[in-house]
Amino acid sequence: MNEILEGLIAAARLVATLDRDLTEIAARSLQVSVTAVVIASALGMPLGAWLAVNRFRWRRHVIAVMNALMGLPPVVVGLVVYLLLSRSGPFGVFGLLFTPTAMIVAQVIVVTPLVASIAHQAIRELWADYHDLLISIHTTKSQRVRALLWDGRRTLLTAALAGFGRAIGEVGAIMIVGGNIDHATRVLTTAIALETEKGNLALALGLGFVLIALAIAVNILIHTLSRTERASQW
Amino acid sequence: MVGSILPLRLEAAAVRRGGNRLVGPVDLEIAAEGVTIVIGPNGSGKTSLLRLMHGLERAAEGRVRWAVPEAEARTRQAYVFQNPILMRRHVLGNIAYPLLVHGVHRAEARRRAADWAVKVGLGEALERQASSLSGGERQKLALARALIRQPDILFLDEPCANLDGRATREIEAILVAARDAGTRIVMATHDMGQARRLATEVFFLLQGQVHEAASGHGSLGRLATPEARAFLKGDIVE
Ligand SMILES: Nc1ncnc2c1ncn2[C@@H]1O[C@H](COP(=O)(O)OP(=O)(O)OP(=O)(O)O)[C@@H](O)[C@H]1O
Ligand SMILES: [Mg+2]
Numbered sequence: 182m183n184e185i186l187e188g189l190i191a192a193a194r195l196v197a198t199l200d201r202d203l204t205e206i207a208a209r210s211l212q213v214s215v216t217a218v219v220i221a222s223a224l225g226m227p228l229g230a231w232l233a234v235n236r237f238r239w240r241r242h243v244i245a246v247m248n249a250l251m252g253l254p255p256v257v258v259g260l261v262v263y264l265l266l267s268r269s270g271p272f273g274v275f276g277l278l279f280t281p282t283a284m285i286v287a288q289v290i291v292v293t294p295l296v297a298s299i300a301h302q303a304i305r306e307l308w309a310d311y312h313d314l315l316i317s318i319h320t321t322k323s324q325r326v327r328a329l330l331w332d333g334r335r336t337l338l339t340a341a342l343a344g345f346g347r348a349i350g351e352v353g354a355i356m357i358v359g360g361n362i363d364h365a366t367r368v369l370t371t372a373i374a375l376e377t378e379k380g381n382l383a384l385a386l387g388l389g390f391v392l393i394a395l396a397i398a399v400n401i402l403i404h405t406l407s408r409t410e411r412a413s414q415w
Numbered sequence: 416m417v418g419s420i421l422p423l424r425l426e427a428a429a430v431r432r433g434g435n436r437l438v439g440p441v442d443l444e445i446a447a448e449g450v451t452i453v454i455g456p457n458g459s460g461k462t463s464l465l466r467l468m469h470g471l472e473r474a475a476e477g478r479v480r481w482a483v484p485e486a487e488a489r490t491r492q493a494y495v496f497q498n499p500i501l502m503r504r505h506v507l508g509n510i511a512y513p514l515l516v517h518g519v520h521r522a523e524a525r526r527r528a529a530d531w532a533v534k535v536g537l538g539e540a541l542e543r544q545a546s547s548l549s550g551g552e553r554q555k556l557a558l559a560r561a562l563i564r565q566p567d568i569l570f571l572d573e574p575c576a577n578l579d580g581r582a583t584r585e586i587e588a589i590l591v592a593a594r595d596a597g598t599r600i601v602m603a604t605h606d607m608g609q610a611r612r613l614a615t616e617v618f619f620l621l622q623g624q625v626h627e628a629a630s631g632h633g634s635l636g637r638l639a640t641p642e643a644r645a646f647l648k649g650d651i652v653e
Contacts (some may be wrong), residue, residue: 307503310500311502313471313496314496314500314502315473316470317471319489320516328512332503332504334501411480
């Protein structure tokens with residue numbers, strides 16, 4: 182009980198004093214996760230829509246694999262990306278290991294199946310509504326995908342937010358590929374892990390509260406923006 | 416303007432679902448001009464026949480042939496569904512969509528969609544979400560969206576079901592104007608008054624077959640088989 186109280190106080194102090202280290206790692210957390218989610222959405226949403234609209238031989242299997250990949254253990258993803266990016270690995274020459282870019286790569290792999298699966302589910306329902314109309318109007322496949330993505334944008338936002346939730350709270354993969362280096366790759370989750378290990382429970386908890394507040398703030402912001410989007414837009 | 420996509424010919428065409436023949440085999444011709452009305456009891460195959468002609472159902476047997484290659488014919492026809500399909504957009508976006516799909520520029524599409532909205536009486540509702548429209552307004556939206564590319568042929572599946580007399584007349588007026596502008600009309604309806612007002616040709620369907628056909632003005636009254644007479648009188652026909 183005492184520790185939670187101390188954690189709250191620590192969080193309040195960190196935020197109130199606009200602690201330099203805190204703002205830096207919080208900003209990095211946001212930067213890495215938002216970038217990863219944007220990339221994952223750009224990949225996963227068209228993929229989800231494409232899978233809803235097209236019939237082909239291995240479709241069911243592809244969807245099953247995509248759903249299974251949602252459960253991909255981040256630590257394993259981190260390990261694989263580590264091996265790929267390490268100096269002796271195939272992409273070693275780019276020197277990306279222990280950089281925010283490596284963390285983004287790992288998070289894109291973790292988040293894309295989640296975004297694609299949720300997007301696929303949402304788009305499939307919309308496609309059932311639109312099917313006859315879009316066939317009747319003689320749309321091309323890519324026009325169908327575009328219409329579904331555009332008209333389904335509100336439900337797709339939910340997919341993106343779910344992806345963001347997974348990314349911002351993720352620690353296993355980015356710890357391995359980022360290395361939790363101070364002023365370079367430290368983010369909120371890896372800092373919490375470190376402070377816990379060092380026994381600074383109040384500070385760790387304080388960072389935890391900041392993390393939760395950040396996640397909630399982003400959700401509220403996005404929902405507010407989407408609600409104020411003018412209905413007449415097209 | 417290139418030549419008409421009509422006549423449309425069905426040659427022993429049939430629709431199958433799960434081993435059952437829903438419609439056919441049907442032989443018929445939709446000639447270049449007029450208004451064809453398709454009548455028949457519930458489940459007789461009116462919707463399936465319209466969908467077959469429009470290409471939404473594949474001909475499991477026989478053929479559906481247009482006067483031009485199928486790919487071209489497909490782009491010059493339109494369909495109004497029994498339950499209007501609304502896109503999650505505002506009224507203008509719904510009506511303009513077929514134009515955008517076929518390469519018309521946004522500003523031009525918007526302008527023409529606004530014109531059509533006014534024509535069908537939705538001029539005050541341009542920026543409203545389509546989902547907020549009443550049943551009659553939805554049908555008018557579907558009609559404007561179907562007519563905006565001036566199709567050679569328009570299929571309508573009971574466009575006035577659930578509408579009151581006034582809305583029905585308004586929709587009929589739009590159809591008459593479209594007909595006069597050169598759009599061939601093929602419509603399924605349960606409204607015999609409407610059939611009488613519009614038909615230059617009638618197909619009476621029973622159990623997936625064209626049981627009887629009649630053409631010319633007053634064609635409804637020329638249906639002569641006992642089943643058709645009974646149906647027109649309002650008796651139950653199976
Ligand atoms: N997808 C389907 N699968 C199986 N049977 C179907 C399917 N669609 C229609 N049918 C059947 O085909 C027959 C013809 O249906 P259709 O909808 O064409 O009739 P309809 O004349 O339009 O009827 P209504 O007046 O009720 O609209 C019906 O017996 C119906 O149950
Ligand atoms: Mg029907």
